[in-house]
Amino acid sequence: MRELSPRSLPAFILIGFVVLYAGMLMVIPFLTILYGTFAKGLEPIIATFQDASVQHALLVSLLLSVIAVAVNALFGLITAWVLVRHRFTGRKFLDALVDIPFVFATPIAGYAVLVMFGRGGWFSPTLFPIVFAYPAILLVKIFVALPFVTREIQPVLEALPPDYEEAAYTLGASRWTTFRRIVLPEIRTALLYGIVLTFARVIGEFGAVSVVAGAIEGYTETATTFIFRALKDRDNTGGYSVSVLLCILSVVILIVMNHLRHRALDQR
């Protein structure tokens, strides 16, 4: 298609529309939150972050997210490996299954956990509680971000010719050594990218978590469920402050992702 001259009226309107659209959807809400946070000065913000329940909620979010990322990194890697390097009946079905968390509304995932592990559920636990406790939050966090690592690694693994590993085998390297010294360096950037995406997804998860956690203050409350409660309780500064913190985290994640993407392009 012929490119419009940047000084022409249609181009001006088009560019203006895109800038306005992006601004309305992304910049203005962020500025509103920022304004809401600092509207009453720094004191209420400091008070918010000194509040034990807020600190606990942030800690729960962070710790459970880190565990969910670790689990997804490991299983995502194994899943990608199995899908690319093995041929078996049902492989295509499994491949399609991986994307389910992308298309599922997250409260449904939370509801499924409630039905399975809640009182009277098929897998109702006897030793320790799952729902309205940390395990359920962890489970749904793992579920919602399941595809990222797999989907990032899969194309890189597919592009890696099998000769590459076979060369290492003929040189005497065991399967594990080959994976560690030959395959892992090749997929490292994709793995990191998948991990960062997973973290971004799990730290901000609200729908499924609010269903399974019960948002018990000082126990199962996470950063996102705290924001919800704070806004409901008209604690605007509290809600805005934690929101800004999550936003800053998102910007950092965005920068890291951009850096990784450039690194991946450089490697090609």
Added chain:
Amino acid sequence: MSITLQHVSKSYGTEQVVRDVSLHVETGELFVLLGASGSGKSSLLRLIAGLLPVDSGRILLHDRDVTALSPQARGTGFVFQNYSLFRHMTVADNIAFGLSIRKVRRAEQRAKVEELLDLIDLHDCGDRLPTQLSGGQQQRVALARALAYQPNVLLLDEPFGALDVKIRAQLRTSLRAIQQRLGVTAILVTHDQEEAFDIADRIGVIDKGELLEVGAPTALYQRPQTSFTATFLGTANLLQARRNGTRVYIGDANLPAPPDTEHLSGQPVQVLCRPEEIAVSATRAEADAIGAVIGAGTVESISFAGHLQRVTVRLTDGSHAPLQIVLTPGDSRALALTIGQTVWLGVLAYHLLPLS
């Protein structure tokens, strides 16, 4: 270190890719497996390296049965067509990889890497990444990497397939020199007959997974046992004939039967005449003076192939496909052939094949 295959077979599902192959490659020999793509030659190489499990048969490296061993335990050096160098490692680290796996001391590794970089003529490239090298240089590094831990045997899967003609010729000369200097037993797989003729001690011709013939390059070219080998190695004119008594009858013409072909007596046979072994004459008398005359024919086409002239002639009796003939510059000048001209053909050397 010799390589022995005993009745080795391999199938992928219902497709048999290697059929009952038996072969013995002597220590220090460079054996070339020659076949078209899909002939099973690469599969056979992978079976020897242990990258594929055999369905049946045995593989012995220096009389030791390695059939059940993993590729790691077989100690074969393998060179792949697309080099398969480890992209994130320097050239030196690539070469040292096999040594580091074997926990060879670092100083020793460095010395070996230097020695091999000298051998492949890439002294100053140790610190470079593979992507900073040309295709030919990468393949030399792949060779050095495969040789670093002094493998029992060297297996090369179309090692020059991805390179241009000039580099290919240079590399095979240096591969041959290195292989002879180290005395390592090698099997090279290729579809390129020129490459095979250039470096092989012996050639094995493989088709549809079957090892059809094994022999020295000249023997296979001049005296093949199958029409596949005859036509696969160079251009072949195959004439339907019958061997009776001491003569071979081709249509109205007859030639003396070559020695050692009594077993074909009384049978329909094929006479193999290579294009350079057919003499073209303007008259019957001249043809008689040169060799055994097979008949008169009409020139159908004339083309130039570098310094040689390619001519196709259809025998007048029409019983055979047009014959491919190659003329030297001297002959083509003397004859000054034109299309449609009638000429007499004589054969200088020929070979009998059973009719397959």
